[in-house]
Amino acid sequence: MYIEESHKVLDTIGETFHGTLGAIDSFVLAITAHFVTWPFVTVPNFSIRAGKLREFSKAVVVTSYYFVDEDQRLEWDNYSKANDFWVEDGIEKQENNLVLQETILNKNYSTAEGGGYDYDTPNLTENVSFMVSNLLVGSL
Amino acid sequence: MIYCMKVYTVIAMRRKNTHTNTPTIYIFLSFFYSNGFAQPRWQQTPVVPVGSPYNWDGFQYKALANAWDIFRHHETLAVIGYGRNIPTSEDPDLNVEENNQYIALYVGNETSHHTEPFADIFYPIMRNIHDETIHDETTLDSNSSLTNDVVGILSVTFRWSDLLSKYAISEFPEGLMIVVENSCNQTFTYTWSHHRAVYLGSGDLHESAFNHLKQAFSLSDVRESDWHTGEPPSTKGCQYVIDTYPSYIMLEKYHSSKTR
Numbered sequence: 001m002y003i004e005e006s007h008k009v010l011d012t013i014g015e016t017f018h019g020t021l022g023a024i025d026s027f028v029l030a031i032t033a034h035f036v037t038w039p040f041v042t043v044p045n046f047s048i049r050a051g052k053l054r055e056f057s058k059a060v061v062v063t064s065y066y067f068v069d070e071d072q073r074l075e076w077d078n079y080s081k082a083n084d085f086w087v088e089d090g091i092e093k094q095e096n097n098l099v100l101q102e103t104i105l106n107k108n109y110s111t112a113e114g115g116g117y118d119y120d121t122p123n124l125t126e127n128v129s130f131m132v133s134n135l136l137v138g139s140l
Numbered sequence: 141m142i143y144c145m146k147v148y149t150v151i152a153m154r155r156k157n158t159h160t161n162t163p164t165i166y167i168f169l170s171f172f173y174s175n176g177f178a179q180p181r182w183q184q185t186p187v188v189p190v191g192s193p194y195n196w197d198g199f200q201y202k203a204l205a206n207a208w209d210i211f212r213h214h215e216t217l218a219v220i221g222y223g224r225n226i227p228t229s230e231d232p233d234l235n236v237e238e239n240n241q242y243i244a245l246y247v248g249n250e251t252s253h254h255t256e257p258f259a260d261i262f263y264p265i266m267r268n269i270h271d272e273t274i275h276d277e278t279t280l281d282s283n284s285s286l287t288n289d290v291v292g293i294l295s296v297t298f299r300w301s302d303l304l305s306k307y308a309i310s311e312f313p314e315g316l317m318i319v320v321e322n323s324c325n326q327t328f329t330y331t332w333s334h335h336r337a338v339y340l341g342s343g344d345l346h347e348s349a350f351n352h353l354k355q356a357f358s359l360s361d362v363r364e365s366d367w368h369t370g371e372p373p374s375t376k377g378c379q380y381v382i383d384t385y386p387s388y389i390m391l392e393k394y395h396s397s398k399t400r
Contacts, residue, residue, distance in 0.1 A: 005316070007355065014357060073178070
């Protein structure tokens with residue numbers, strides 16, 4: 001009985017991890033397929049696209065780091081200042097979504113010990129398909 | 141390797157917080173590097189209204205620097221970092237309190253959730269080699285995709301309790317003990333309660349009476365599964381094993397359900 005249940009738990013954790021890595025891979029592939037001017041790349045609507053990845057993987061934060069070589073540093077400095085629109089853009093979208101988020105939180109937040117979300121969505125395959133299709137729809 | 145960054149410009153921009161009616165400060169940092177290169181943080185979501193949104197040098201974060209070394213010199217697989225708020229021999233300079241404050245920016249600090257173990261999945265961003273060499277097929281040999289032409293890293297920061305609970309099925313047994321341990325000398329324990337993994341604390345906190353019933357699963361075993369997409373986890377860096385044990389609570393619930 002216990003052995004069977006623990007196998008079920010561990011299998012589920014493995015599937016979760018597997019699905020999360022697959023979603024990250026889809027996200028990264030979508031980016032690399034569209035850009036070649038590294039590191040001078042700013043993904044439009046990053047907050048929306050990475051936000052979907054974050055939601056799917058129940059992550060806290062998604063961050064990109066780019067490699068900048070010595071001979072690129074001044075250019076990068078100028079580039080990053082000229083292209084930091086994503087900061088305001090992200091904040092604006094977060095604020096616009098606040099009402100929606102609060103509604104979702106109120107609906108799903110569990111009063112169980114320790115708090116937390118209601119994770120009653122065990123269909124991993126469906127969620128991965130949804131995630132991948134959302135990430136790849138539309139051009140960057 | 142010396143990961144050196146010095147701030148030389150600080151531009152503060154005030155923005156009215158529309159919800160609390162108090163001003164919030166965003167600080168934009170630029171950097172220079174004495175070691176010739178850097179890995180500046182660029183885009184992020186969500187954007188928190190405090191601190192530097194970008195250009196903080198990722199090489200200052202040892203787990204990310206380690207992942208970079210693995211990607212560049214060994215293999216381009218997913219790397220799971222060590223727990224960022226648990227002391228580890230891997231990073232003697234790890235500042236637990238600072239990292240708890242960092243995660244609190246995202247999850248709040250009203251509860252103890254920000255002190256629960258959190259870590260990163262690092263994923264390499266590879267230059268799309270076909271875009272650059274497809275017009276010159278002589279340079280596109282069979283090893284072209286393995287040239288480790290890493291241009292960046294995507295970091296997905298997660299709390300272990302969220303990962304463990306993500307697709308948890310409500311039939312998971314109440315009281316099940318879940319011990320997470322890694323090769324970076326970190327161990328922490330959860331118990332299954334009310335349909336989710338609840339953090340108990342640092343260390344292996346399972347009840348020793350159930351030692352013989354340990355079941356284990358290594359995250360690197362995912363390599364053996366039917367991999368439909370994505371890179372499997374690297375065998376370098378921190379390796380994670382998840383153990384389960386029954387508990388007296390679980391035993392009690394099992395007996396009470398049988399006598400019903």
